[in-house]
Amino acid sequence: DTEVTQTPKHLVMGMTNKKSLKCEQHMGHRAMYWYKQKAKKPPELMFVYSYEKLSINESVPSRFSPECPNSSLLNLHLHALQPEDSALYLCASSQVQGGQETQYFGPGTRLLVL
């Protein structure tokens, strides 16, 4: 099983709304990530959780708030977003085994902020 799942697949929200994106993996990976991807651009790292602790925050605005309730789940809480935050939000997880690293992405949540 190399699956990372994300919900919802699509989300439309107003600038005053509060919503959450959810990510789940059952591969036993101890590192999980949030990326943001705009059209025709590569993914940009937002946050990294390692063993359920936030290890990297790439200077992301506070209107994005990550949470890692347990080793299988990762949430991204959204509040007071701007239209320029519209993008594909990708969750990923990774592990190193036998010197080989794998990092798998979920299908993403396509977010539109109106």
Place this chain on the structure above:
Amino acid sequence: GQNIDQPTEMTATEGAIVQINCTYQTSGFNGLFWYQQHAGEAPTFLSYNVLDGLEEKGRFSSFLSRSKGYSYLLLKELQMKDSASYLCAVRKSGNTGKLIFGQGTTLQVKP
């Protein structure tokens, strides 16, 4: 500083072989990933190289030379479904899994 370069676009013929190059300059290196991304979909993991040499997986192979800061992805027996964007990403040392992505190479496979 950090810089990852890939060609923006490539075109190849169905059944042929294509090589997508990636050069990198990063402060700290701990492996290089290749991903395939079809339009509107998430990136799909293809390969990971941390040691010099060639890794082969079916029709796809990936090569790394750390001394030259160079990698390539080799796609054999091209199929129409291989038309996609191919992303090269460097994992930096000292950071938990942080990947720096290149801008991606859009490959178009023609009949």
